[in-house]
Amino acid sequence: MEWEKLLSLKRQGDTLKRLRKEQDDTRLGFEVDYDRIIFSSAFRSLQDKTQVIPLSNTDFVHTRLTHSLEVSVVGRSLGRIAGKKILKKHPHLAQVHGYRFNDFGAIVAAAALSHDIGNPPFGHSGEKAIGEFFKTGKGVKYQSLLSKKEYQDLIDFEGNANGFRLLTQSKKGVEGGLRLSYSTLGAFMKYPKESLPKRPSQHISDKKFGFFQSDKDTFCQVAEELGLLQTRKGESVSYSRHPLTYLVEAADDICYTIIDFEDGINLGLISEDYALEYLIKLVKDNINTKKYNSLAFKEDRLSYLRALAISTLISDAVDVFIDNEEAILNGEFSVSLLDKSKYEAQVSDIISLSVEKIYRSQEVIEKEIAGYKIISDILEVYTQALLRQREGKAGNYDELLITTLPECYQNRVTSVYEILLNTCCYVASLSDRSAVHIHNKIMGKQL
Missing domain, CATH: 1.10.3210.10 (Hypothetical protein af1432)
Structure with a gap:
């Protein structure tokens, strides 16, 4: 792969080339991407979608929205630092084509901002719930039609x-x-x-x-x-992957490793002393002991270690990326950047503790179980109504249900696959609380 092609400014529908050296640096094309994502309705819905704890009543637990914003900030840093080094190795990208290190940061930041934009409500269990509806639930009857x-x-x-x-x-x-x-x-x-x-x-x-x-x-x-x-x-x-995908993935990996862990500490699922010990192992080569010991409050100690851990992992991920640039461009780099990190053992320890104490906590499990039922019921009534309508067999209840869907999901003249997929995408677009609200309505629990 070649960086000249990989850094394309082209958009769907373009008839003319977009050259980097002709771009307006006050609002670069790659930065326009970021703006379009952040103003989209799909991005806004992430404000009430689960990152770790479904339907949390606390203010400090991350949602998909806050997680995505943080991943984009880390991604921007990864892209800019890597971009400087790439341009140093390939000076013609700047001299001939006009690329700047900020371009790499803007691309990675925009991709990172949108990395969770398609995720359903209730976290990763939401994806599984949609799949289970068709694999073992009432949606299995559609298999023969696909x-x-x-x-x-x-x-x-x-x-x-x-x-x-x-x-x-x-x-x-x-x-x-x-x-x-x-x-x-x-x-x-x-x-x-x-x-x-x-x-x-x-x-x-x-x-x-x-x-x-x-x-x-x-x-x-x-x-x-x-x-x-x-x-x-x-x-x-x-x-093969676009090389910058590895940086987007690293930004996500860094944030969920460190910040989900922080959420677990703030929720009391992980004891502070135990958690700080894990973080200190990760940053021991960079920590300012005097500064750390001067911090009187848990929040400040945690914030300091979190910032230092993220900075440490950013620097290391860029080193791994640059060291393996040739393999990445040849499609031969087969693992994530953090898998090759010199801090891989410390990261694995933190993730293992998060799995045990946070992701498998009773609160998470109980809400995920509820999420399965909610998603299954919504899929059942809407897929049934839409397919009956397609066959000309819709009853009054079916017609009423269909009118509650956004117009773009009401397409009646299309394939069975498109109807089923569109309904899945509609469910995936819902926030956690919207899904609960709709479920209460269709189950007759709320007027």
């Missing part, structure tokens, strides 16, 4: 694929979705493959999938424009 890949899209419903759909899907009068630059879309594409074959290799880009069958043509168009390496051809299409 191709293998279409059915796999549903039983393994993937927030990353839904995110790509949200960012790129054309609607009447709105071609190309948010019309982001191909570079930002490329950096966003964490798993550049379709749902089948499932996990065909141990390469990290094969862990999940990144686009639904309905969005395959758009995905391939972006990949080809960026010059991503095609890793499979024929019936099963997949590509």
